[in-house]
Amino acid sequence: MRDELLKSFVDMDEQEAVRIARELIETDGGAAAVLDTCKEAMEEVGRLFEAGEYFLSELIAAGDMFNQIMEFTLPKLQGGEVASIGTMVLGTVLGDVHNIGKDIFKVMAEASGINVIDIGIDLPHEKFVEAIKEHKPELVGMSCLITLGVDSMKRTIEVIREAGLRDDIKIIIGGGRVSQAVMEHVGADAWADDAARGVRLSKELLGKE
Amino acid sequence: MPSPEMLKLAEERAARYRAAIELKEPDRVPFTGMGGDVVAAYAGISSYEYCFDPEKSLQAIIKYLKDFPSDRPIGGMSGIGNAITQLAFLDYPDLTGLFAMVDGPTNDILGVDYIRFPGREVDEYSSPQFIGAEYMKADEYDELIADPVKFLFEKIVPRTTRNLRDLGSPAALATMARFGMHKARSGAFMQKQAAELLKLGYKSEPASFFLAPLDFISDNLRDTVNLVKDLRRYPDKVKAAAEALLEPMLKLALLGKNIGADMAFIPLHLNEYLSPKLYNEFYWPTLKEGILRMLQEGMKSQVFFEGWHDAHMESVLELPAGWGVGYFEKTDVRKAKKILKGHTCIMGGIDVGMVIASTPAKLDEYIKELLGEMMPGGGFILSPNIGNLPRETPIENIAAVYEAVEKYGKY
Structure with missing residues (x-):
């Protein structure tokens, strides 16, 4: 069966x-x-x-x-039958109200064994900091659809760095407008413009493949 | 009054653009320019001011265009399309155009549920955004199919437009009166804006608007995730709904002829979501029919192929040569040229992410190589792959692109 x-x-x-x-x-x-x-x-x-x-x-x-x-x-x-390979805080960055990419990624990430904490859309930078402190994830996923998201992700990562949390986590950015150049610009560790690639790279960042 | 020099310049720019659409080589590669949120930032105003204060918005556009001249006037991105209400008022052609673009003040009057404006629903430095939702239930397909315009007016307008919730109520009538007064003011301002831009050498080019019927159902009625499920659960109803929407959508687009439009803008959305099998069965037939019918009426199309269109490139060749402009986002324009040369005018080429994140030297090199490949044979319009440069885009990077166009763009 x-x-x-x-x-x-x-x-x-x-x-x-x-x-x-x-x-x-x-x-x-x-x-x-x-x-x-x-x-x-x-x-x-x-x-x-x-x-x-x-x-x-x-x-x-x-x-x-x-x-x-x-x-x-x-x-x-x-309880023991649902194993997690790691935790990710996931959200759409400040200024962007879109959720479709984040939601497609979320279910695929959960299916791959990642424990996903979805903190929502249009998130003030501090929300990421608070969620990192609370959930102590290995990964942070930032999503954006529109081009303003690039600067928003950059500032969010700066705020995470100022809070002294950047070295504790790996950051993957996702969405229709991200690329290698954007990843380097904002200071993330990986990028994906589709959910399948995003999940594969997230597992790599967790050292799981 | 514009000077004779500026009128001549406006003609040259328009001719350059036209030549590319006709698949010819102009004197220089036509360049749309790169606008968006950065126009407001460059003038030191917020995105909220850019969307709600027409005078500040116009001054910002003028300042930007003076420093960064291109072949099209960048209009910024200060409004969101509103096809639902346009179609709902389709039987009143003198009014439908008024609903085409919802600017900030219009949204204050109407209260459109799927639109977010800076300084209102989102941060004052954010962009105006469209965010669809499920406004139609799956069991309402039959009603939509039976009479799309009636269904949109009676069911969807009240669900999507807060201040028209109770059609016929004093509140709704007051909303329409306020809407009319605002449109009279903004119409007068649009004329002033057109006159100001002509002084800078830009003719205003009226454009029409068409949506792929399946995109309309997905973005405006069912929401993308539901629509994708509907394709498997109720395939016949989805198909019938797309067919039922084709005629109203065509009628709407062709109304543009009354204001002299000879080009319809068609932004695609679901193209990237669908396999060739689903695309060819559900999406392409009514889109293709729309493009062909408009062409018969003398109206070409500019199709924005959002995301990756690689899987569906061959279908473009089903259209007659010279049908219009294929504007590509992620699909490599070089690859598009290999398939569509001599058939479709190709537009795009500048990745916005690169303009944000790269350096002037690298951008210069990139534009040089790109134009070297894309210019020969004509039929190419240089443009950013997305019409919105964010506020923090480095100005030196923008300048590098404009300078590179002058350096390497001459035929």
Whole structure:
């Protein structure tokens, strides 16, 4: 049944994937199997995206399927069965109210085992500092869609540095308008203009691949 | 009154632009200029002032254009399109144009839910922004399909426009009266602005506006995430809705002919989201039909291919040669030229991220190489890949680009 779940998930057959997952969680150890299979499926969807076979609409549909299945799977899991490979504070920077890129990335990052603390949109720089102090993450993800986000990310990173927290974390920036040059300009550690790349690089920053 | 020299300059600039659209080599590569939030910053005003104070906004534009002249007047980015209300008032062609662009004061009057303005909903140094939401439920597709204009007016305008929530109420009537008074004032100001810009050698070029029907459904009605799910859950309804919106959208775009527009701007959004299979089935048919029908009516198109358009490049060749301008964001214009040379005028080439983060020397070198590849054969308009340079863009980097265009842009 795991193989069928994997196949229907990766093939974007939503109804079938949800049906199999519902059946599978009722079996012994089934919930853990559903979680593992869905994570594997999300990884495969990300790989297909980076290979140019899948597009943003598939990432969105896969994220939605993942959330739907997790809603009835996670309550069935024991605490120890949901392992985290690290924590990330994630938000859209000051001045930018967009959330779509952040949200697509978030579900893929969670599926890869990252514990994501989503602190919202249009965030004053200090909100990042507060969240870093509170959650002590290994990673900070900053998202922006519009071009003003570049300066906003730069200033946010400066404020994190002034708070003495920059050396404790790795920072990845994401969004439609970021690039290598922008990453160097703002002083981040990695950049991604799509969620699949973002998750792959986040895992690298965590030393997990 | 503009001097004869400036009138001549305005003609030269317009001719340069026109030649590129006609796939010819002009005297120099046409350059749109690079505007946006930086125009306000350069004049020392906030983005809030730029959006809400027309006189300050005009003075900022004049100051910037004097120091950074280009072939198009950069209008800044002081408003957000409002296709919902335009389509809702489609049967009143003398009014639809008034709804086209929501500026700061208009938004204070209407209260549009999906627009954020600096100094209002976001920081006074931020940019005006569009942020869609789910204004139509999935079970309302049939109503949209049956009569799009009626549905938009009766259901969507009240949901998206706070001060028109209760259509027919004194509050809504007062809103429309205030809207009319504001538009009379801003219309007079637009004429003044056009006259001022002509003194600097820029003709105002009326433009029309068309949205891919599926983009309209996604951005304005269902929200992108829902629309993407709808494609799999209710494919026939999505297709029928796109087809139902085509005629109203075309009628709206062609109204531009009344003000002398011969070019429709079409900003794409979902193109990057869709696989070729979904693109060709749901998105491209009504977009293509729209471009072809406008062309039959003498109106070319300028399509902004947002994000990566690489997967769909071949479909552009289904349009007749000389159909218009392909404006590319992330797709490499050199790659676009290889596929579309002699068929499509290509626009873009300057990555805004690079203008923000690079150095004058590197930008000079970059523009030199880019123009060396893109200019031969004509049909190229140099432009930033996104129309908005942020406030902190280094001025020396902007200057380096303008100087490089003069140095390397002559044919």
